[in-house]
Amino acid sequence: MTRFIFITGGVVSSLGKGLASASLGALLQARGFKVRLRKLDPYLNVDPGTMSPVQHGEVFVTDDGAETDLDLGHYERFTGVAARRTDNITTGRIYSNVISKERRGDYLGATVQVIPHVTDEIKAFIGSDLTDEDFVLCEVGGTVGDIESLPFLEAIRQFGNEIGQEHALFVHVTLVPFLGAAGELKTKPTQHSVKELLSVGIQAGMLLCRSEHPIPADQRRKIALFCNLPPERVIAANDVSTIYEVPLAYHAQGFDEQVLQYFNITNAPKPDLRRWDSVVKRVREPEHDVTIAIVGKYTTLIDSYKSLAEALAHGGIANNARVRLEWLDSQIFETEDPVPHLENVHGILVPGGFGERGTEGKIHAAKFARERKVPYFGICFGMQMAVIEAARNLAGLKGAGSTEFGPTEHPVVGLMTEWLRGNELEKRAANGDLGGTMRLGAYPAILRQNSKVRAIYGAGEISERHRHRYEVNINYRQALEQQAGLIFSGLSPDGELPEIVERADHPWFVGVQYHPELKSKPMDPHPLFAAFIKAAMEQSRLV
Template identity: 70%
Template sequence: MARYIFITGGVVSSLGKGLMAASLAALLQARGYKVRIRKFDPYLNVDPGTMSPYQHGEVYVTDDGAETDLDLGHYERFTGVSARQSDNITSGRIYQQIIAKERRGDYLGATVQVIPHVTDAIKEFALADTEDLDFVLCEIGGTVGDIESLPFIESIRQLRNELGQDRTALIHVTLVPYISAAGELKTKPTQHSVRELTSLGVQPDLLLCRCEHELPESERAKIALFCNVRPQAVIQALDASSIYAVPLQYHAEGLDAEVLRHFRMDSEGSPDLSRWEDILDRFHNPEGEVTIGVVGKYVGLPDAYKSLNEALVHGGMANRVKVNIKWIDAEIFEQDDETIASQLEPMHGILVPGGFGERGSEGKIASVRFARERKVPFFGICLGMQMACIEGARNTAGVAGASSTEFGETSEPVVGIITEWMSKEGLQERAEGGDLGGTMRLGAYEAKLKEGSRVSEIYGGASEIFERHRHRYEVNNAYRAGMEEGGLVFSGMSPDGLLPEIVERPDHPWFVGVQFHPELKSKPFDPHPLFSGFIAAALRQSRLV
């Protein structure tokens, strides 16, 4: 019988509700419980797939092909539980489904309203597929008081009444700001936030208070008194040295024990946190360091490459080295060769990540050429692999006009839009001028690896792999022979042999491009082999310079 933990945020956004949900789930998991985390997003987009990364950070893709909120990446990285499409719902998707039912006449002439139709849909989402779980953690996006989140708060109120206090808990994440001029932490914003929540019929059971300074017992007691919770249920959340220190920090503050106490469950004893202790040991006690240059398009916002950033850190943990990431705007490489050299010569590895559109593409191609010619470890992901193929076609295969149809009309479409492909559900087709949302090649697909190739070795001698994709353009097989003559080997292909998945250069210390997104499956306790191999190559490079 699943128990439900609802997580809301107050005062301001970006308090770390997703990280808090992931950390609590990891603590419950360490006590032997089965967990799953879900995210309710109040915005009206059906999913974040068509949003600019500057609007909402990266789009996290699940094995079953859902484009979801980046918080699901935290959930997977902290628990190892693969997220599903059913773990992320938006207001847009709920309204889309309700309107489709209304158009079909499924409501039998009834007036369709927020209550009960929207709230019933939200509750169905929360309760679906939870039979074999001990805890379901549901994070509500946004901040209490937002108009958009009201139907979700109302749904929580109804679920608490329907399931009872023994099966539901509500954790409110709030801010206790420090006013330096007064030299004091201020509890009033938390009081007002809880008052706003209780005015909607929902009383928090635990308060997680984000603060920059220790929360004195007197202030904790004051918050408990005014917010109608036990003093032990007021948990301080100080800034951590690393996101991977948060589970240990929350355990030390008693978060998991207080949650179990609320559910009248045994909270004695300690969870097995050896996994997190080892992760922190590797993070804080490196035996070397490397510098990786990430040449991208959205480098102004770190959240745009959240999973990539974490996967590089994981690769560092696997090799016990600190990874210094230098984010480089690809457009600056479209100026002159001196700029390219000055920026990339100090790098021990060069990574070109995924992205969309023409902006910065020539700079990415230039960085690939630098890595190839200077023998610097290179890793291309999605668009990065396509840029490696275009660079190879231009400079080693004699196709001077090589380009991508994504960037406009070209006489040499080394990369072109894919209009059909095979999936587990059968043939997938897409019109070239159709909708953008949900029309890419999404989710986990199989790739066959070439025997004796570098990537086969990296994957432990595997002959097939399953990796997550998110793209609508593919490398054109018609140019494959010429590129291979130029030294670019196609070492991974789709099972039907039609779609290139991996390229590499055997004559290079480490040069790999992949069409998929391996960063989405990397975890601190299970680093992705491609990132472990890339950082190992960068470490070797650091010893040469």
């Protein structure tokens, strides 16, 4: 029978529940177990698709087109298990489902309440779409004590009771702060957090204690005594130099071993962590050093580009290089000369985004990269801005722009209202809902013979994940290829949707309509990021 591990958090947010879940999944996987990871989010949005990146961080998109929490990116990167639509649920989705059922009369006239109807819906999600997984790890977002997370805590309490203690483990992540004035670690916040969890009927079976300082054995025994746990199930979670060291650090603390002991699993093989050792060694001891400028709109919160930053690090791992990132707000290039900011970088990446703010700055960055022969990587919006730059400055299409920002004389980027997904026609309306109405998820692309990207991928057909509403206008292909030197090197199977552009007159200039960063992993860096960092290394020898 599948065993369920529920990961909750207390005291403060951002303690690393997502990394803890991903790391435990990786450790169990390294022992030969089949794992699945899920996220329960307490906010009322149906999904994070309409949320500002500077409030919530990036939106991670799955192959099947779900807009999900960024923690699912951690899960995929650490385990290689592709996330699905059924791996992320929010309070908004739960209540939407419950209300839809009530309107249809599914509850047969019953008074619809949080218990049992909402909690039943949560429990149904937790146990859905499973096959033969050995472990399902469910991370509960938010912090114990938050009013919005109470239905989820009640649901996992019920779920644990229903499947039995021998099949359910509650792991609580908490904080052990160091007070400089007192010169000591304080365990009281952890004690109160565990007590808060106990007040809703959940006894933590294991604690992960985040701390900037090592937690002495006597402090761990104290925590264990107050929290009704054996000392060996109080796991220290100290800061490490790279997130890819977290599985190794947790294993050294006995996290995975204690999980197996809790479930009375005694015959599991030792984990093979050599690949993790190799990744950490390359991160710590790189042979090369490159600097990449990321010219974006949401640079005030780096989590807005979490997968992107990790994919660039993976490109560095592939090339045994340290990748230094310079985060530049694209708006500065609308009032300042980009040269002082960009002349010493070895590569320029313009990521995705929405809205008109900062777009001219991104266009200036693309122009600088084209003219100065600096490796350029345009992703989604970054590809569109490179196309607009080429249309204006090389193809003679003055005023070229995107209909996303209003009417334009030359709409080289515009809203696609319908397209094919396989044999199914998908349609969108310009004035329709924003949430869930983009081209989302995995779509195939055909790569042009003898193109740079075909050589990079080593394949003629690829599948990549999308999240966008506007497309490069295929009707301008001839002008852009013949007059601006752009090569449309990747197209949708029907030839209607441009997926990739590149330049033959440039060392490395590639724009893609999709988000390759979503599929990159430390053990399997995405080929485009590996190639981009390699080109940046070549550029570093020229600067």
